[in-house]
Amino acid sequence: MEQTFIMIKPDGVQRGLVSEIMGRFEKKGFFMKGLKLQSVERSFAEKHYADLSSKPFFSGLVDYIISGPVVAMIWEGKNVVTTCRKIIGATNPSDAAPGTIRGDFAVEIGRNVVHGSDSVESARKEIALWFPEAPINFESSIHSWIYE
Ligand code: UDP
Ligand code: MG
Numbered sequence: 144m145e146q147t148f149i150m151i152k153p154d155g156v157q158r159g160l161v162s163e164i165m166g167r168f169e170k171k172g173f174f175m176k177g178l179k180l181q182s183v184e185r186s187f188a189e190k191h192y193a194d195l196s197s198k199p200f201f202s203g204l205v206d207y208i209i210s211g212p213v214v215a216m217i218w219e220g221k222n223v224v225t226t227c228r229k230i231i232g233a234t235n236p237s238d239a240a241p242g243t244i245r246g247d248f249a250v251e252i253g254r255n256v257v258h259g260s261d262s263v264e265s266a267r268k269e270i271a272l273w274f275p276e277a278p279i280n281f282e283s284s285i286h287s288w289i290y291e
Contacts, residue, residue, distance in 0.1 A: 146176060146217055147224045147260045148269035153211035155256035156180075160248055161214055164257055167230055167244060168218050172289040177217030177274045185209055191272060200253070207253055215273045221290070224266050227259045 151164050169175065183191075188208040195201050218227060232243025236255055239246035249255045260266035 144219050145221065145223045145263060145266075146219045146270060147227050147266045148258075148273060149216045149218055149227060149260075150258040150273075151214040151216075152208060152254075152256055152258060153213055154207075154254045155248075156212055156214060158248075158256070160256060163248075164244055165214075165216070168216075168227060171220075171226070171230065173218045173220035173223055173227070174283050174286075175216060176219045176279060177215070177270070179215050180212050181215055181273075182212045183209055187272075191269065203253060217270055217274060217278075224260055224263050228261065231257050231259045 149168065151161055155161065155164060165175070185205060188205045189196065191208070192201065192204060195204065198204075220226070230244060232239030232245035234245075234255065235252045236245040236249035237252075239249070241247060244257050245255050260269050
């Protein structure tokens with residue numbers, strides 16, 4: 144089954160939005176397969192955002208991600224990568240539709256509370272970076288109430 148990497152950024156943690164954000168993926172019918180509160184170092188944040196290293200906002204972005212603990216998660220389900228991006232909403236909260244996480248809880252692009260992998264390939268890389276330990280394999284007892 145497809146997996147994605149979701150991170151609640153330091154502003155989401157500090158603002159007490161953790162359960163609200165997790166609840167959106169949980170209530171949708173996706174399954175949490177990894178979860179940890181973590182403070183990351185500059186070099187780790189730079190690795191996570193390596194694809195953006197040439198962008199003018201890169202150092203500010205790294206400062207933001209290391210400004211406090213983040214909640215790192217693996218979520219699993221059918222089309223989970225694309226669907227979680229839709230649940231999260233547009234990168235710039237000004238463009239994010241009401242009902243999306245960024246549309247409901249964020250104002251500035253540099254304080255947009257949550258990260259979600261943008262493709263199955265990035266998800267694979269990000270999960271390997273953030274969760275090098277052995278995966279936890281289990282099937283939820285409500286699986287057949289969500290999946291045909
Ligand atoms: N970002 C920013 N300024 C920009 C574009 C992006 O501060 O002009 C930040 C923003 O927090 C965004 C992150 O960099 O979430 C990663 O950018 P990306 O284009 O990958 O957006 P995302 O995949 O998070 O929607
Ligand atoms: Mg991205």
